[in-house]
Amino acid sequence: MTTPVFATTKSLTIRAFRDSDLDPLVAIIASHDVQRTGPRTVLPKWNKTVDGVKTATSNATFFAVVEYEGQPIGQVELWGGQDKNRDASFGIVLGDGHRDKGFGTEVTRYVVDYAFMQLGLHRVSLGMMGDNPRAYALYKKTGFVEEGRKRKAVWQDGAWVDMIDMGILYEDWAAARKVTQ
Template sequence: MFTTERLLLRAYTAADLVTILRIANNPLVQRTLISEHVVPRSERFAAKLEEIANGALLYVVLEAIDRDGEVIGAASLTVASTKNWDIELGIGLLPDVWNKGYGAEATRFLVDYAFKDLGVHRVSLGVLENNKGAIEMYKKIGFVEEGRRRKANWLDGVWHDSIYMGILDEDWLRPTAN
């Protein structure tokens, strides 16, 4: 279990599945996390969530301390490449806590943890172009755009790019990246 100023980052338990599934089933959340159709997720998806949670190097449930311990999301670090010391970051939050600093707080903690405690060389992530708030937050933390798949996601009658971002240990060590 880890804590930040306003968050408790704790281990996932089977009892969290209903809450995490509720977050994943939120249409606004789906539009920012996946490039699939926005549809209600079924029991099969619940099994996929359990697989993700149990297969990640670190999968944490995010509780907001200043909201009486309300579960507001989840985040993960998964091994993208063992050989290249590359970790992939994933995070999803309930829409009512967007733009309140929780995502940045959790992301900063996880990036710090990846570099300080796991000794990785890079932290990578993918973000959909329509998730402008997340992109700006990642940039403030020190992530840089490394590539994009042009017009890779059809949403609301418009094509959007999938953006790939990363932060290296040497970037993280610079004071401006933290």
């Protein structure tokens, strides 16, 4: 049985999760480099990460594996899609060695397009740590707007770091893509 493919972008395959993806994804997500980009502890918790991946694959509105040259290099998801408000939260994780190559832009654009065209969402939201300029630039480049900043919200590496809320609305996305409503 083949795994459903959601999309093939310029460089990547975005596809459904399969059991053989669990170990590579957990290794990526549990790495110190990835853990420190979130507001929680930076100590790898392998079992909690395994549980988190399993939960996300079954509870997310959209959960996909990002594959490059036949290997999983990360994951992307939309979750918490509020039915009444048509808002979902976005998250992406790419493993070390696969950043700064345009992969994040390809995946983010695909998922945002999918959120508006296939899921009928009104907005896509995200939260990020303020000390991640690479992520901030990616989100701005793909149409997200900073909507709020919680100053000095997270203690990280001996200093306080801001948490930033960002979002993209359907009408902004549609205007940028020149989509007729």
